[in-house]
Amino acid sequence: MLTNEEKSAIHEFFASKGLPTGRALTFSDVSLPENYSDIRSRSEVFNFETRLSQNLNLSIPIVSANMESVTGLELAVALEREGGLAFPPQSLPIEERVELITRISRADSALIDEPLTTKPNTALEDAKKQMSQFGVRSLIVIDKNKKPVGILSKRDWLYEEKDGKSVGDLMSKKLIVAALGIDFKKAGELLRKNKIEKLPLVDKSGKLAGLITANGLFYKSRYPRATRDDKGRFLRAGSIGVGQTFTAKHLREVEAQIKNGVSILLIDTARAYSVNTEEAIKKIKKEFPKLPLVVGNVSTAEGAKFLFEIGADIVKVGQGPGFVCRTREVGVGVPQLTAVAECAVIAGRYKKTVIADGGIKNPGDLAKALIVGARAVMLGNLLVRARESASPMFVDEDNRPVKNYTGSASFAAQLARYRRGDLKSIRRPExxxxxxPVTGTIHEIVDDLLRGLASTMAYLGVKNLGELRDKGRFIEQTAAGHFEGVKKA
Known part of the structure; x- marks a missing residue:
């Protein structure tokens, strides 16, 4: 239940934004009147930084949908290079989730805490399988005391015909190492001076303790706004479902992801305003009290308040606005603009935040979601159209590249989980x-959204997302008014 004070806060916020409180609106129901602007060119607008939680800032307000057809390794790497955040699908078996999280952390990483290793007596065949599994091109070779003795890279075995040959016979034995704790600048100088690509790090006893790569340093400088931790690795997010009962098995899945370095965990269910989610949050917070939690989905202020009070740090808002979501067919849900707005008011009172999940079709929708208080938007429909999305690309009858976009609650998605044993029964599809169609790369899609957002901000005379939230105000429009402004051809 909302208090009278909370209800008043929602009414005041809606009035300040030009939104009604007696009916619910979505993005196309409103437009943004221009403000006086002292911005001479859209190129002056380039700050899209947003704060998701106390210790998590993103360079851009975009996160990927935790859907099997959307988020895989390629998309996660591409999006985090741009400054967003990728959430792995919680519907994947835990082994696949952990492997995905591990591979994300190793991609582009300037510093690898636990380099992949092999032994001199390992057969080449086994070493090649290990490299293929983790998507790497080299392994550090260590002795029985865990001291580095060589490096096995692709050029060492490219022309080798005998897979049974030992790693020790093929590896490069010339090894340059550095002490653990060396800064990136000095490491880069060592790499350049010795014309090497890998710099193993050793502790005081000479044991392998890390790895700095030339590629990692290159990517670190090439993608300055990438989402990285303090060691230069891509930030890792985890995910977990709720199920009918949150069991010890679920907790083991959370623990496995934490051991692989996740900095934030998404608890995802269609009905987060529920006893199932309450049990999940309380059990996770009891075992891992410092782990930030994103929890969703809800579409009411009451639902958001419920989640914040029991431990959610970020609430994901959206029931039914997604392109492949059909939840509204059962009569439940709130149009997305209103849903995000009232949930964001509650978030502000708890000093927490919300993510708008679903319904974003263009830069204008993105801007509107941010104006009503979302700190980021979760994208599925726009990102699945990227070449890097997890859905396989194929050609349609008109010879155009296309992909399948499958809703998480669709019959196909449920059937796959049922066959894996992760679902007890198939319910009515939602x-x-x-x-x-495939519309481009992640860079091209994100760049188009940000250029459009910059235009919105220039029209409103603002240069950052905080100012956008403060100064953006809506005017309602009719269906004819919306049609007047959209592409007609």
Whole structure:
């Protein structure tokens, strides 16, 4: 239940933004009147930084949908290079989730805490399998005392015909190492001076303690706004479902992801305003009290308040606005602009934040979601159209590249989980599968959204997202008014 004070806060916020409180609106129901602007060019607008939680800032307000057809390794790497955050699908078996999280952390990483290793007596065949599994091109070779004795890279075995040959016979034995704790600048100088790509780090006893790579340093400088931790690795997010009962098995899945370095965990369910989610949050917070939790989905202020009070740090808002979501067919849900706005008011009172999940079709929708208080938007429909998305690309009858976009609650998605033993029974589908065109790379799609957002901000005379939230105000429009402004051809 909301207090009278909370209800008043929602009414005041809605009034300040030009939103009604007697009916619910979505993005196309409103437009943004321009403000006086002292911005001479859209190029002056380039700050899209946002704060998701106390210790988590993103360079851009975009996160990927935790859907099997959307987020895989390629998309996660591409999006985090741009400054966003990727959430792995909680529907994946835990082994696949952990492997995905591990591979994300190793991609582009300037510093690798636990380099992949092998032994001199390992057969080449086994070493090649290990490299293939983790998507790497080299292994550090260590002795029985865990001291580095060589490096096995692709050029060492490229022309080797005998897979049974030992790693020790093929590895490069010339090894330059550095002490653990060396700064990136000095490491880069060592790499350049010795014309090497890998710099193993050793502790005081000479044991392998890390690895700095030339590629990692290159990517660190090439993608300055990338989402990284203090060691130069991509930030790792985890995910977990709720199920009918949150069991010890679920907790083991959370623990496995934490051991692999996740900095934030998404608890995802269609009905987060529920006893199932309450049990999950309380059990996770009891075992891992410092782990930030993103929890969703809800579409009411009451639902958001419930989640914040029991331990959610970020609430994910959206029931039914997604392109392949059909939840509204059962009569439940709140149009997305209103839902995000009232949940964001509650978040502010708890000094927490919300993510708008679903319904974003263009830069204008992105701007509107941010104006009503979302600190980021979760994208599925726009990102699945990227070449890097997890859905396999194929060609339609008109010879155009397309992909399948499958809703998490669709029959196809449920059937896959049922066959794996992760679902007890198949319920009425609340999602569908759609064929969508491939529209570009993640960089191109994100760049288009940010250029559009910069235009919105220039029209409103603001240069950062805080100012956008403060100064953005809406005017309602009719369906005819919306049609007047959209592409007609």
């Amino acid at each position: 999602g569908v599968t759609q064929v969508v």
